[in-house]
Amino acid sequence: MKYLFLYLPYLFLFITLFFPTKPWFLPSDQITYLYISSFFISLQTIVLIISKKDIFKEKSFVKYLPPNWSIAGFYFLLMLWFPIRNRNWGDGLLLLETNLLETKLFGFQFTLDEILESILHSKLTSILSYFQFDEDPILSYTILSYLAGILILSGFLWLGKKKQKNLSIFVLLSSGGILLTFGYAENYTLVTVAHLVLYLFLNQYAKDPKDSDTLLYGSTIIVALSMLFHLVSGYLVICLVYLWIFHSPKEKKLKHLVICTFLGSIILFPWFVYFSIFHDPTVDRNSTHLIHPPFYPIRRWVSTTHIKEIFSVLYWNVSFSSYFLIYQWRFQKEKWNQFIQKPNHKLLLVTTFAFILHGFLHNPQLGFPADWDLMGFYWLPITVLAFLYWNFEKELPVEWVPLLLFSVTLVMVSAFELSKTNPKDELVWQITKKAITKYSIENQSFIQSLPKEEKKFFAKGDFLFFKGEYITDQLCDFKEKESLIQSMKVHRKYWREGFLNGTFQSKEKLNIFLTEATKTNVLYLKSLEANKICHPKL
Numbered sequence: 001m002k003y004l005f006l007y008l009p010y011l012f013l014f015i016t017l018f019f020p021t022k023p024w025f026l027p028s029d030q031i032t033y034l035y036i037s038s039f040f041i042s043l044q045t046i047v048l049i050i051s052k053k054d055i056f057k058e059k060s061f062v063k064y065l066p067p068n069w070s071i072a073g074f075y076f077l078l079m080l081w082f083p084i085r086n087r088n089w090g091d092g093l094l095l096l097e098t099n100l101l102e103t104k105l106f107g108f109q110f111t112l113d114e115i116l117e118s119i120l121h122s123k124l125t126s127i128l129s130y131f132q133f134d135e136d137p138i139l140s141y142t143i144l145s146y147l148a149g150i151l152i153l154s155g156f157l158w159l160g161k162k163k164q165k166n167l168s169i170f171v172l173l174s175s176g177g178i179l180l181t182f183g184y185a186e187n188y189t190l191v192t193v194a195h196l197v198l199y200l201f202l203n204q205y206a207k208d209p210k211d212s213d214t215l216l217y218g219s220t221i222i223v224a225l226s227m228l229f230h231l232v233s234g235y236l237v238i239c240l241v242y243l244w245i246f247h248s249p250k251e252k253k254l255k256h257l258v259i260c261t262f263l264g265s266i267i268l269f270p271w272f273v274y275f276s277i278f279h280d281p282t283v284d285r286n287s288t289h290l291i292h293p294p295f296y297p298i299r300r301w302v303s304t305t306h307i308k309e310i311f312s313v314l315y316w317n318v319s320f321s322s323y324f325l326i327y328q329w330r331f332q333k334e335k336w337n338q339f340i341q342k343p344n345h346k347l348l349l350v351t352t353f354a355f356i357l358h359g360f361l362h363n364p365q366l367g368f369p370a371d372w373d374l375m376g377f378y379w380l381p382i383t384v385l386a387f388l389y390w391n392f393e394k395e396l397p398v399e400w401v402p403l404l405l406f407s408v409t410l411v412m413v414s415a416f417e418l419s420k421t422n423p424k425d426e427l428v429w430q431i432t433k434k435a436i437t438k439y440s441i442e443n444q445s446f447i448q449s450l451p452k453e454e455k456k457f458f459a460k461g462d463f464l465f466f467k468g469e470y471i472t473d474q475l476c477d478f479k480e481k482e483s484l485i486q487s488m489k490v491h492r493k494y495w496r497e498g499f500l501n502g503t504f505q506s507k508e509k510l511n512i513f514l515t516e517a518t519k520t521n522v523l524y525l526k527s528l529e530a531n532k533i534c535h536p537k538l
Helices: 002-016 030-052 058-063 068-081 093-106 115-130 137-159 169-173 176-181 189-205 212-229 231-247 250-278 304-331 333-340 343-361 379-392 398-418 423-449 455-472 481-500 507-530
Strands: none
Touching: 002 030, 002 304, 002 398, 030 398, 068 137, 068 169, 068 398, 093 115, 093 137, 093 423, 093 455, 115 137, 115 189, 115 212, 137 169, 137 176, 137 189, 137 379, 169 304, 169 379, 169 398, 176 189, 176 304, 176 379, 176 398, 189 212, 189 231, 189 343, 189 379, 212 231, 212 250, 231 250, 231 343, 304 333, 304 343, 304 379, 304 398, 333 343, 333 379, 343 379, 423 455, 455 481, 455 507, 481 507
């Protein structure tokens, strides 16, 4: 049964290749996956036969293994070689557009959902532009993504420093979540580093229950800072509550509660208060998840679609580590209990639960594969836990090496596929950058004349219509082209008037307008998808 368990991932991949609809988590072609599956099934069989006949000499094998640092170094070169450029994964062009638009209009982008992520990315764009680099947020996202990759690789190398030649770094490299560090353009890279800092901190200080002050105060500070990077870190409050219940001595519980609350508050509140009230412009209250949290509909919590989404994200982000840990729990109960009873390992389970809860409750508004990153933050604590267990083994688990390499190969195949660019998307982005520059020059003074509470909301809507008109005009001729351009002009006119005469102070009138504008925007998106760009203005 144990050996059969090792073959299930290969069989699962083989079966999914023949589904009527290709799963989003398999971006490459069928023949590639068939070759990969066939090769690793053969390798798995050979390894099991050799290990079963007791002709395998671990010491001789380990002697020829490359150290983890050299594997990590080579892998980083692959990160540079295959930057993620598929804009269907993540927020894509919309993220880049918003970042550049707000950077040019207001100096930097900021949103309550991801304060430090958005500010740092947009500020880096401005700095690079000052030094004559192209004013393109793709560059800043790429740089910070690779920086995150260096820090994450370094963190795991430090975590496994006592065993340098056991292939443990592949546990990290087998996780789809590592693709965040392949030059990926999203606001989830730096917060992932912050989470890793927390896990390393917990692993280091939870071992000594006597030093509860350092453990609780340090964890609170790291979680609060993580929330400044991205509010998804708020789920880590569950970890803080667990720490307070189980790691705070009875005589210190009130003291820890007061001081931890104070530490979190002085880190978070100044930022939220400043950007909500004092900064010019203030945050756009209509587009923050803090005010409008997108929870999954309760009636669909237990549904085939929801379960399929959760499983798909789990498979894409952290299939090997999850499977490896499930195997230990199922077939190595005594060793597993010995491992998981350690307080630092229990804490990693708690953080995993926290982010699985997020994956269950949060409604992926963009669908998949676009929301693979937002919905899968549990990949990192699971990976850290599997990494620690791999190092916990006294001997190299040789029978798992083929499956480990299989998972690493799948990640690299995905990276290769997602590094391919769509020429039309790239052209649309180049045109959009021109539109942003033109729009900011023509409308900067008017936007600055608006009340600070309205600037961001107005600019976002106004540019939507401006861009729709600007890009539609460059499409090849089609039947509805002129009427669509006129609709964009009319919407833009009414949008501006609504802010000038206060019409949109009425939520009812605003919603009526937005309903009609959304219909027009859907037509624009469909026409953009259906028609080529024949008259690009570059």
